[in-house]
Amino acid sequence: MSSIFAVSTGIETWNQDLLGIGPMYPFPGYEWLLVVIGLVTWIGWHVWQAMNESSELKDEQERAKRGEHS
Amino acid sequence: MADQLGALIVIFTEIYYWITVVLMFLIHVGFCMYEVGASRRKNHLHTLMKNTMLIPLVTVTFFYFGWWIYFAFPNGPFINGLFPDGSGELLEAPWATAWSELMGAHMGGAPLNPDALSPDDTMFWARINGVFWAAFLLFSWTAASIVSGAVIERIRSFAFYILAIVIGSFAWIIDAAWGWSWNGWMVVQLGYHDAYASGVIHAIAGGFALGVLLHLGPRIGRFRPDGTVRAIPPQNPWLITIGLFLIYTGFWGFYVACNIPILDIGPAAGMEESFWSTTNIYLAPTSLSAITFNFLMSLSGGLMAAYLVSKGDAFWTYSGGLAGVIGASAGNDLYHPIQAMLIGMVAAWVAYKMHHWVERRFKIDDAVGAVAVHGYAGFFGVVVAGFVLWGYPSSMIEGYAKINPLGQFIGAVIMFGVLGFLPGYVVAGILKALGMLRVPAEVEIVGLDLTADKEAEAAAREFEQATREAATKHGLPYGTR
Numbered sequence A: 001m002s003s004i005f006a007v008s009t010g011i012e013t014w015n016q017d018l019l020g021i022g023p024m025y026p027f028p029g030y031e032w033l034l035v036v037i038g039l040v041t042w043i044g045w046h047v048w049q050a051m052n053e054s055s056e057l058k059d060e061q062e063r064a065k066r067g068e069h070s
Numbered sequence B: 001m002a003d004q005l006g007a008l009i010v011i012f013t014e015i016y017y018w019i020t021v022v023l024m025f026l027i028h029v030g031f032c033m034y035e036v037g038a039s040r041r042k043n044h045l046h047t048l049m050k051n052t053m054l055i056p057l058v059t060v061t062f063f064y065f066g067w068w069i070y071f072a073f074p075n076g077p078f079i080n081g082l083f084p085d086g087s088g089e090l091l092e093a094p095w096a097t098a099w100s101e102l103m104g105a106h107m108g109g110a111p112l113n114p115d116a117l118s119p120d121d122t123m124f125w126a127r128i129n130g131v132f133w134a135a136f137l138l139f140s141w142t143a144a145s146i147v148s149g150a151v152i153e154r155i156r157s158f159a160f161y162i163l164a165i166v167i168g169s170f171a172w173i174i175d176a177a178w179g180w181s182w183n184g185w186m187v188v189q190l191g192y193h194d195a196y197a198s199g200v201i202h203a204i205a206g207g208f209a210l211g212v213l214l215h216l217g218p219r220i221g222r223f224r225p226d227g228t229v230r231a232i233p234p235q236n237p238w239l240i241t242i243g244l245f246l247i248y249t250g251f252w253g254f255y256v257a258c259n260i261p262i263l264d265i266g267p268a269a270g271m272e273e274s275f276w277s278t279t280n281i282y283l284a285p286t287s288l289s290a291i292t293f294n295f296l297m298s299l300s301g302g303l304m305a306a307y308l309v310s311k312g313d314a315f316w317t318y319s320g321g322l323a324g325v326i327g328a329s330a331g332n333d334l335y336h337p338i339q340a341m342l343i344g345m346v347a348a349w350v351a352y353k354m355h356h357w358v359e360r361r362f363k364i365d366d367a368v369g370a371v372a373v374h375g376y377a378g379f380f381g382v383v384v385a386g387f388v389l390w391g392y393p394s395s396m397i398e399g400y401a402k403i404n405p406l407g408q409f410i411g412a413v414i415m416f417g418v419l420g421f422l423p424g425y426v427v428a429g430i431l432k433a434l435g436m437l438r439v440p441a442e443v444e445i446v447g448l449d450l451t452a453d454k455e456a457e458a459a460a461r462e463f464e465q466a467t468r469e470a471a472t473k474h475g476l477p478y479g480t481r
Helices: A031-065 B004-038 B041-072 B119-125 B129-150 B157-179 B185-190 B198-216 B237-257 B288-309 B314-331 B337-362 B370-388 B405-433 B441-446 B450-473
Strands: B260-264 B276-279
Touching: A031 B288, A031 B337, B004 B041, B004 B129, B004 B237, B004 B260, B041 B129, B041 B157, B041 B450, B129 B157, B129 B198, B129 B237, B129 B370, B157 B185, B157 B198, B157 B405, B185 B405, B198 B314, B198 B370, B198 B405, B237 B288, B237 B314, B288 B314, B288 B337, B314 B337, B314 B370, B337 B370, B370 B405
Parallel strands: none
Antiparallel strands: B260 B276
């Protein structure tokens, strides 16, 4: 198993001057990429939600007109 | 306590864990509300009492043997002995045996029994043992409560109480000794990393519940003759969702209790000076700030994904939020918040899809989706940490395996399968063979609260009659409110 630890996604050892440690998270330096992915996810969620809600409201409007609510 | 700084650290640590216990009580308020809300009206008292009584039973058994197991079993008796430099033996834990003087009020002075305890033992454990035991106890209640929801409306109370003790005071605490301690063999040999218990509490409890459900069987009428699922509408969707919201609230206490609040890890890092930090259970650095970011972002990812995949269903959206936190928990001490959000989203999607697939394919009736939200999301959480945290050190101690995908996968299988599913399946099988697992069909059909409901109705009628007579006696027209 030792050969697959030639690299680390972030911190390689805790046995160092801990005062010198900055970011703890994996892939430091790629925060910009995470922000982009997160932004696309967030906006995409709104787009999906708006489309889905419009479709549902249309269905419910049809059902209401057919008198299925009473 | 001789010096002021030492005294401050000890008392701060004591208060810290005490507060987490109070917060974690809310998890159990939430579970009671959630399960009662999910059950039909005819079963709600039985459901409430079943979940309530796990509290004293797990507490007493955790005092008697659960706490000792945590400290005695890190070598995974006979398992660590298979590896180089592993002893495989049980460890001494004289502060945690039920008869120990440290399992009670103690001022930290010289031990009554110096053969069993040293003065250092008494000084260290006197003010910490009770609150640390209690924090772990609340995790034990949580493990049992997870199972409780899956089995409502048909399990016998006796059977559930035995199962609660097995998962709460035996199986999960063994997994904690193995994979959630600074010296557990899974950490040493596999690099197992599970900071906020994706596997250690959630996957194991979900696996255990699945083992029980295979023997318990579905509720009567749950599946049509053609095998398709009938929905059993909850009696109170409000109670369920507010209950889940309370579980979220208590989960904050859980997260905080998983950390050590303040420790000097400078010497362990090879530094000459001190370095005071919050640490995870593996004594490696993290911060309350980090886990606060990640808890909220993984919750948000879970809520958003579950809302999407369930088309806004209230139960599954709230459950998905929980699955999101659970899925990111293994690495939430270290992830970037946006990583935690994305992992939470995938975990919630996995939980929802797997629950419905397993239900359709294998006819498993998990009344509240506990196997999915805790079991599958927890398993996923352990596995994904192996990739995202690949190569990170699992410990401050050099020589421990690093975090890696294979170690995490093996760990997930141990949690969900070996310590979760297997004991649940075996014990439920024994109870079934004894005819003590499930209530009779006739009782299930009319409702588990039948006797309690009839007695309550009779008492209400008698009181009504007495009030009517009193009204007449005082010249009041009956109907006065």
